[in-house]
Amino acid sequence: MIRYVFALLWGLFLFVCTCTYSFQRMIKHRTVSFHLNKHPDWHQLFQLPLADIHSFQMKWYLFQKLGHFTGFGILAAILTGFGRSRFGLVPAFGYAVLTEVLQLFFGRDGRLFDVLIDGAGIVLAWTLLAEPNRPAAKRRGRRSLQK
Numbered sequence: 322m323i324r325y326v327f328a329l330l331w332g333l334f335l336f337v338c339t340c341t342y343s344f345q346r347m348i349k350h351r352t353v354s355f356h357l358n359k360h361p362d363w364h365q366l367f368q369l370p371l372a373d374i375h376s377f378q379m380k381w382y383l384f385q386k387l388g389h390f391t392g393f394g395i396l397a398a399i400l401t402g403f404g405r406s407r408f409g410l411v412p413a414f415g416y417a418v419l420t421e422v423l424q425l426f427f428g429r430d431g432r433l434f435d436v437l438i439d440g441a442g443i444v445l446a447w448t449l450l451a452e453p454n455r456p457a458a459k460r461r462g463r464r465s466l467q468k
Contacts, residue, residue, distance in 0.1 A: 417435075
């Protein structure tokens with residue numbers, strides 16, 4: 322039960338980071354603001370990262386992408402009970418898609434490319450955390466002999 326509270330709090334943190342009007346302003350000046358856009362440009366979802374790289378300084382761009390990767394990896398870790406259950410993978414991926422769509426409504430650039438980065442963080446977290454929780458016979462690729 323407590324992991325769901327942590328997941329909710331972490332999800333709220335991810336929402337603030339992904340939907341605040343200016344991520345740079347949030348980091349540099351510690352100001353969070355939301356600007357509702359009732360008519361988002363849905364084509365932004367399909368833009369490739371080249372358009373983003375030109376509009377950002379490269380270090381900020383990489384910082385944001387690392388944040389996507391890490392943030393959703395942490396969410397997956399919490400939701401899967403640190404690799405004990407696959408149940409949390411679907412909500413983690415679903416939230417990755419949801420935050421990208423929501424960004425369009427808050428004056429940010431939602432990108433399906435970012436969902437891929439989020440997904441990579443989710444998969445890596447699951448892979449690293451689930452492996453120690455698997456029985457030794459499955460880790461070696463063999464079935465355990467039952468007596």
